[in-house]
Amino acid sequence: xxESKLQASSYVRIGHSLNKDEExxxxxxxxxxxxxxxxxxIDCQGKVPKIAxxxxxxxxxxxxxxxxxxxxxxxxxxxxxxxxxxxxSGSTWCMASLYKDSDWSTKPDLSKEIVQRLKGxxxxxxxxxxxxxxxxxxxxxxxxxxxxxxxVVPLFVKEIDKSKLSQQRGHNDKNPFPIYEVIxxxxxxRLHERxxxxxxxxxxxxxxxxxxxxxxxxxGSQFEEGRKIKDQPEIxxxxxxxxxxxxxxxxxxxxxxxxxxxxxxxxxxIYDKEGDGKTSQEGTESADVGFxxxxxxxxxxxxxxKEKDPSGHETTIRTKLKELTGDECWLGKIANKTDDEVxxxxxxxxxxxxxxxxxxxxxxxxxxxxxxxxxxxWIWGRKYNILYKMKGLHAAILKSETRDYEDAGMMLNSPYMxxxxxxxxxxxxxxxxxxxxxxxxxxASEICEDLDIPFPEVDVSGEDPKxxxxxxVFEGKGEEPTVIHIPLFNKVNCGDQIEEWREKYKVFQLxxxxxxxDPLLKVAGQNITNNKEKLKEEIQRIIDRKxxxxxx
Numbered sequence: 197x198x199e200s201k202l203q204a205s206s207y208v209r210i211g212h213s214l215n216k217d218e219e220x221x222x223x224x225x226x227x228x229x230x231x232x233x234x235x236x237x238i239d240c241q242g243k244v245p246k247i248a249x250x251x252x253x254x255x256x257x258x259x260x261x262x263x264x265x266x267x268x269x270x271x272x273x274x275x276x277x278x279x280x281x282x283x284x285s286g287s288t289w290c291m292a293s294l295y296k297d298s299d300w301s302t303k304p305d306l307s308k309e310i311v312q313r314l315k316g317x318x319x320x321x322x323x324x325x326x327x328x329x330x331x332x333x334x335x336x337x338x339x340x341x342x343x344x345x346x347x348v349v350p351l352f353v354k355e356i357d358k359s360k361l362s363q364q365r366g367h368n369d370k371n372p373f374p375i376y377e378v379i380x381x382x383x384x385x386r387l388h389e390r391x392x393x394x395x396x397x398x399x400x401x402x403x404x405x406x407x408x409x410x411x412x413x414x415x416g417s418q419f420e421e422g423r424k425i426k427d428q429p430e431i432x433x434x435x436x437x438x439x440x441x442x443x444x445x446x447x448x449x450x451x452x453x454x455x456x457x458x459x460x461x462x463x464x465x466i467y468d469k470e471g472d473g474k475t476s477q478e479g480t481e482s483a484d485v486g487f488x489x490x491x492x493x494x495x496x497x498x499x500x501x502k503e504k505d506p507s508g509h510e511t512t513i514r515t516k517l518k519e520l521t522g523d524e525c526w527l528g529k530i531a532n533k534t535d536d537e538v539x540x541x542x543x544x545x546x547x548x549x550x551x552x553x554x555x556x557x558x559x560x561x562x563x564x565x566x567x568x569x570x571x572x573x574w575i576w577g578r579k580y581n582i583l584y585k586m587k588g589l590h591a592a593i594l595k596s597e598t599r600d601y602e603d604a605g606m607m608l609n610s611p612y613m614x615x616x617x618x619x620x621x622x623x624x625x626x627x628x629x630x631x632x633x634x635x636x637x638x639x640a641s642e643i644c645e646d647l648d649i650p651f652p653e654v655d656v657s658g659e660d661p662k663x664x665x666x667x668x669v670f671e672g673k674g675e676e677p678t679v680i681h682i683p684l685f686n687k688v689n690c691g692d693q694i695e696e697w698r699e700k701y702k703v704f705q706l707x708x709x710x711x712x713x714d715p716l717l718k719v720a721g722q723n724i725t726n727n728k729e730k731l732k733e734e735i736q737r738i739i740d741r742k743x744x745x746x747x748x
Contacts, residue, residue, distance in 0.1 A: 206422030207414060208582055209400070210589065212407040214619050217365065217399045222246075224369040225279055232276035238735055243742040245623040245735060248280040248615040249372065251287025253443055253605035254630035254684075255703040256352050257716070258286030259293075260314075261630040261684050263307045264717035266294070268724025270306055274731060280622065281372035282395075282611040284604040286630070286703075288376050288440035289353050292433045295374055296359065298367040307717055315710035319350040325464050327356055327434070332563050334429050335416070337598065339578040340454070340570045345438025347457035352707050357433040362413040364398040374398065376440050377611035378577070381600040383593065384607050390647055391593050393613040394601060396436065402582065404613050405647070406591065410582045418580040421587060428580070439577050443605035448502070449704035455498045458567065462490050485520045486552060489513055490564070493548055497571045500541065510544070517551055542572060577601035605631075612640040616649050616677075623672075623738050625679045626731075628723075631703070633664040633683040650675040663687050663694060667727045669734060678738055680731070682723050689719040689726070 209215075214222070230244045249269075251262040262283065269275040283291050293310045294300045328346035332338050350356055364374070376396040380403070383391040390405045402409030410419070418426035431439070442450075466487050489512075496509035545568055569575075581599045583589065593599070604611065609631050615622045629636060634656045644651035652670040659665075666688040668681040685697045701708070701716055708716070724731075 207410055207424045208419065208422040208586065209402075209409045210407060210586075212617070212619055215397075215399045215409070218373065218397070221369060221373055222279065225373065228369055229277050229279060232274065233735065236273055236277070236732060238732060238739070240739055241743065243739050245738045245742065246279050246621055247277055247624045247626065247735070248282060248620075248622045249278045250610050250612065250615065250625060250627045251281070251283035251290065252610040252628060252630045252636060253285025253287065253441075253603065253703075254609075255286045255441070255443075255705075256289075256708055257684070257701045257703055258630040259289040259352070260708070260713060260716045261720045262287045262290040262628060263294075263310060264720025265628050265682075265724055266290075267306050267717065268721035270301070270304075271721070271725050272728040272731070274724075274728070275301055276370075277735065278372040278626075280375060280615055280620070282375040282377060282614045283440070284377050284609060284611050285441045285443050287628075289349075289437050291374055291376065292357060292437050293353065295364055295367075295371065296357065296433075298364070299370060301371045311713060311717070313354050314707075314713060316354055319354060319356055321460070321464060323356055324350055325461060328461065329563065331435070332566065336418070336426075336428060337416075337578045337580065338566050338570065339575040339600075341438050341442055341577045342435065343454065343458065343567065343570065344442045344576075345435045347461060348453060349434060349438045349441065353437065357437070359433050360413070360430050361396065361398050361433065361436060362411075362430060367398075375611065375614045376436060377404075377604050377614045378440055378601045379604045379607050380593070381577070381602050381606075382596065384602075391591060392607060393604070395611075395614045403593075404617055405649075406593070408583055408586075408589070415582070416579050419582050419584055421585045426580075439601060439603075441603060442576060443603035451498055451501055454571075455494065458494055458571075459491050462494070462564075463487065466490075482520065485516050489516045489520070489548065489552065492516070493545060494568065494571070497541065497545075497568060501571070501574070506541070513548055517548070521551065542569075545572075575600065608639060608643065609636040610640065612644075613649075616644065616651070622677050623742070624735065625677050627679055627681045628684070628720075629681060630684045633661045633686075634659065634681075635661070637670075637679070637681050650677070652676045652679055654679075666723050667730055669730075671737075672741075678734060680734060682727070684720060684723070686723070689722045 226244050229247070230240050233240055252258060254261065266275065269278070281291065294306070300306060324346055328343065331342040331346060374397060378394050379392045380394055391403055393404045395402065395404045396412060396415065399412060400409040401412045401415035413430045414424060416428040416431055417424050418428065466483050492509045492512045496506040499506040499509060549565060577600050578598050579601060581593065581596055583591070583593050584597050586594050610627055610629065615625060627637065638654055638656065641651055641654040652672045654670050664683040664686045666682060666686040670679040670681065672678045685694045687694065690697045700712070
């Protein structure tokens with residue numbers, strides 16, 4: 197079936213061309229890029245290079261690393277030469293904060309307002325609980341990403357941003373075009389790598405390399421055969437940050453943090469339901485016992501995730517239920533360490549919740565049922581499948597009604613694939629690596645080789661990843677873009693204390709203290725200001741190459 201016929205009665209756009217709005221943006225933005233390069237003494241002679249800036253993952257370290265780097269670009273006068281800015285994981289937290297302001301790139305100090313917020317007070321807990329309840333009430337599909345977005349992301353970004361990405365449409369062209377990248381979990385598990393990479397911009401959301409997109413405001417709605425059959429609320433920026441920034445590379449940290457926040461949530465549900473600091477249940481002792489039962493129930497499931505014996509929590513639950521009701525509560529016995537353990541635990545959980553429902557009432561049961569189910573099945577980022585039962589396409593993606601989307605750091609910790617789309621025709625990629633030097637770069641090279649995507653040769657065999665330089669160039673020879681690779685911590689800005697910096701600014705830790713924020717911003721900015729002339733040289737080299745290609 198032809199592309200035109202497919203789209204005649206479809207909300208789904210099939211094809212590899214750019215969205216018309218993006219095309220218009222690029223045309224206008226390229227004039228800004230040309231003017232910027234002219235101010236920097238670079239004569240494009242009509243051959244304006246397309247430059248993309250990539251922010252890797254790395255939690256709050258990546259958020260602050262990208263923010264400091266952008267301040268560096270501002271100081272060098274090169275910020276306006278960037279056409280695309282794409283991020284994964286922690287870098288998207290920075291992007292979301294910046295793009296709230298349609299004129300952010302014109303500000304003399306890009307980081308000032310964001311840093312003030314990050315150093316400020318935590319978000320009010322009642323607002324956090326209310327946000328989670330809102331996610332639960334307003335959508336068909338609820339997952340741990342909703343929990344993560346509502347309960348954990350505000351810890352780091354210090355706000356609840358309920359604006360929508362589509363609301364950024366029509367913003368002026370003073371800022372680079374933003375692209376957020378996640379991955380399709382099922383494709384990653386089945387090694388269908390071309391279908392793994394999923395991008396979200398203010399205009400469209402979809403599979404970068406497959407070439408299938410929907411309007412961003414519709415991402416999450418229910419589709420069948422390309423038709424939208426049920427609306428769902430457009431995801432907000434808080435959820436988007438949770439979707440992009442929920443990397444499970446360090447499972448123990450994620451599990452412990454989620455466990456703590458879920459227990460906090462239960463505490464507020466029982467003791468402070470009205471948000472006024474007063475208990476909402478008659479009988480403090482009963483509330484205490486009920487709280488202990490629910491906490492043990494949650495801890496039991498997290499024990500299984502950590503591959504630990506849950507029987508101690510099971511015993512506590514039985515004892516506390518008897519204390520609560522005064523009777524021996526009949527509950528099924530949980531089988532230990534068998535293939536049926538999770539199923540048996542589910543039945544046990546439902547029985548416990550039924551007892552508590554009879555005692556306390558059912559106002560909390562639905563959300564707790566759903567939350568515990570998400571933990572048991574470890575469901576993250578579940579959305580309706582935009583390609584469900586699409587005709588004219590041949591892909592495993594089409595068969596399932598839902599898909600699960602995850603932090604791209606689970607596979608490739610930098611959004612290379614979003615800017616390597618052939619139709620974006622990017623000439624220069626500036627890769628800011630806030631993780632481990634060369635690891636993501638070399639894996640991106642391997643993926644591109646497997647998928648026949650032009651990418652420069654990457655040879656870092658002679659480099660020490662524990663003691664990297666601050667600037668690497670992997671030059672494109674023909675169709676390949678040139679890649680500039682900039683590790684965050686390096687022997688130029690950290691001297692012989694690289695490991696100390698890494699230890700101080702870990703990826704998997706609670707939010708950095710106020711006094712630790714500014715030093716990280718500074719070293720990130722130095723990576724750009726120290727290399728201003730090298731950046732200009734590489735841009736000029738690309739312009740010269742484009743001229744040679746034209747002459748040939």
